[in-house]
Amino acid sequence: MKTPECFEILVLNGLVDEVVxxxxxxxxxxxxxxxxxxxxCCAKVYKDIRTRSFSQMxxxxxxxxxxxxxxxxxxxxxxxxxxxxxEEAWKNAEVDALRxxxxxxxxxPHVYDYAAGILLMEFVVDADxxxxxxxxxxxxxxxxxxxxxxxxxxxxxxxxCAGIIHGDLSEYNVLxxxxxxxxxxxxxxxxxxxxxxxxxxxxxxxxxxxxxFGRFAPELLSTDYGREIWKLYANGTLSVTSELTGLFKxxxxxxxxxxxxxxxxxxxxxxxxxxxxxxxxx
Numbered sequence: 001m002k003t004p005e006c007f008e009i010l011v012l013n014g015l016v017d018e019v020v021x022x023x024x025x026x027x028x029x030x031x032x033x034x035x036x037x038x039x040x041c042c043a044k045v046y047k048d049i050r051t052r053s054f055s056q057m058x059x060x061x062x063x064x065x066x067x068x069x070x071x072x073x074x075x076x077x078x079x080x081x082x083x084x085x086x087e088e089a090w091k092n093a094e095v096d097a098l099r100x101x102x103x104x105x106x107x108x109p110h111v112y113d114y115a116a117g118i119l120l121m122e123f124v125v126d127a128d129x130x131x132x133x134x135x136x137x138x139x140x141x142x143x144x145x146x147x148x149x150x151x152x153x154x155x156x157x158x159x160x161c162a163g164i165i166h167g168d169l170s171e172y173n174v175l176x177x178x179x180x181x182x183x184x185x186x187x188x189x190x191x192x193x194x195x196x197x198x199x200x201x202x203x204x205x206x207x208x209x210x211x212x213f214g215r216f217a218p219e220l221l222s223t224d225y226g227r228e229i230w231k232l233y234a235n236g237t238l239s240v241t242s243e244l245t246g247l248f249k250x251x252x253x254x255x256x257x258x259x260x261x262x263x264x265x266x267x268x269x270x271x272x273x274x275x276x277x278x279x280x281x282x
Contacts, residue, residue, distance in 0.1 A: 006045055007034070009116045016043065016120075023131060028187065033131070036120055041112055044119040046091050046187075095119060097164055097189035104162035105240075106155055107182050124177040124184075132182065135212070136171040145216035151181055152209050153225050153244065156202070160233055161240055165190040165198055169205035171212040192233070199230050224248040 003011060003019045010016040018035040023042065025031075032043045095114045098121065102110055109122040124132040140148065152174065159166065166173075166189060173185040192198045206226030214221040223246030231248065232238035 004032075004045075006116070006118065007032075007043070010043075010118060010120075013115070015113055015115060019043075028185075033123060034120070036112065040123045042109065042121050042123045044094075044121065046117055046119075091117060091119070091187065093189055094185075094187040097186040100162055100164060101159060101183075101186075104158055106158045106162065107180060108186070109182060109184060124175045124182045126176065127178050129178075132175040132177040134172055135174040135176055135181070138176055140213070140216045142217040145213040146220065148181060149209065149213040149217070149220055152183075153206070153229075155181070155183060156205060156225075157229060157238065157242065157244075158240055160192055160202065160229065161238060163192050165192050165195075165202045166205050167201045170208040174209075199234075202226060202230055202233075 001019055001021060007016055007019055014037075016034050016036050017038070020033040020035060020040070023031045023033050027047075029044050029046045032045065033040055034043045036043075091114075095111060098108050098111045101108045109124060112120040112122070114120065126132045135148070152169075156166075156169070164186075166183065166186060168185065168188050169183070173183065175182040175184055190198055190201055192202070195201075203226035206229065210220055210223060210225070225244060225246050227248040228244055228246065229238065232242055
């Protein structure tokens, strides 16, 4: 096919030999199959922020920072420069997340390069060497649905242990590759420790995949892995070897508010006495 203009810099720099075909076109980006250094790979071309329509971007961007204080302030004020930095942070978030998750052992596409706003990454294929289908495009048996659900729950745990939540996980952004399931599309990836919406996003990711697999294995619909996983994470006990049950029991024990207030008052009095002694000594 004719080389799109956006690839010209990559061709000149030797990163892309040939643009083979357009693989898909989405609301956030276009994905192409390209020849790079003699091998087929995917090239993700992000669309301009003015044409993209990802809803509620602000909640995903909470906790993301500019490279310095000036950039952070500009992003908060939504100036022209700030919008440019926000756009760059949005793209970089996916690159950073993919690299972090690859190191953590999560099955995501390997990043080859990122230049001129284009992400070059692994071309995920099926057993016949063709582009791998999305999970939504295949029919599952009950046994296969249970197997895939278990695998994705494990991947979610691996991601969270690496400090990342997908934030938009569903059957539409999981590929069924030759070597198993591959999670894709992470520009909205959330920092689990730095975003106030982290818990709800984690639980929603789990609910989304459970609802999908529940079409083929209805017994999965009664599980509650999302709240179970988050509870372990919040308690600092979640690990890649955590044994999950799919059950969650709410702790209805009332908080000892009076006891907490007593401890606060005691700490305040102790602090004031320490300051008074220092004042007397000086």
